[in-house]
Amino acid sequence: MSARKTDDSGIVVIGMGRFGCHLAGSLSQLGHQVLAIDRSGEVVQRWAPQLERVVQADSTEEGALRQLGVADFRRVVVAIGASVEASVLTVLALTELGVPQVWARATSEKHAKILSAVGAQHVIFPEAETGERVAHLIVSKMLDFIEFGDDFAIAKVRVPDSMVGRPLRELAPADRYGVMVVGAKLPGERFRYAAADTVLAEGSVLIVEGSIAQVQQFAALS
Structure with missing residues (x-):
């Protein structure tokens, strides 16, 4: 066949x-x-x-x-x-x-x-790609990390304390930190697309995108 x-x-x-x-x-x-x-x-x-x-x-x-x-x-x-x-x-x-x-x-x-x-x-290059990814995770507070080349990355990070209880519209992470919050997982819920009115609870996990330096700096806020 x-x-x-x-x-x-x-x-x-x-x-x-x-x-x-x-x-x-x-x-x-x-x-x-x-x-x-x-x-x-x-x-x-x-x-x-x-x-x-x-x-x-x-x-x-x-x-x-x-x-x-x-x-x-x-x-x-x-x-x-x-x-x-x-x-x-x-x-x-x-x-x-x-x-x-x-x-x-x-x-x-x-x-x-x-x-x-x-x-x-x-x-x-599976060994090289895995080594680079693990290196980023070891030296940062990111929970997971994927680099796409041209200095662009997507990372999974814990919500910073300063963002708890406030809607993304008010927080404006793209303007303040240079990262776009594309997804959020609130405690006890599944991942969902982030919207301007999404309010982040304590213990939430975010999916953010931006340059490697920007996502690392944002993860360091948590």
Whole structure:
């Protein structure tokens, strides 16, 4: 059955190391059909009970990928981290198969350039991105943090004491602090979009957006 023709939710994850297995598990929990591939039989046996389809194959061989039906998937993630050569050759094989979206994990800038050159449309640095995010959380009062590049970030922060009991219209956080409050979670309630008449109770959690420096400074108010 062709995943490309019948269901766009199918995703292939190649390389079941620490990053690959977590990725495959998360995609599966989100309701996606996942085909996981690893060259180690031991790894395949370990993950077979937890994932719907895990197979042993040499992903650097175009023929092996074709036989598994990988060409029928629109999205493939090359999560290989231990071998740069295997990573690059796998991306090259996927390009030859005509896979529309190839995501590839890079371990260095040089590795990233090679991956892009041989056909990867999306190159990711999971270790570097996670390290940078955790660093921001350690040195600030932010509860969570996502950076989008171009000095723009979204953060989850506790409501500052000075903002408790007052509506956002009166507080004007965009004018005073340079951040936009886009969401609020009042105690005992779910997250909701913030409005001008939203009154923040003690213990509320906010979702704010702005520059990295602005969201850090705003979090420091709490």
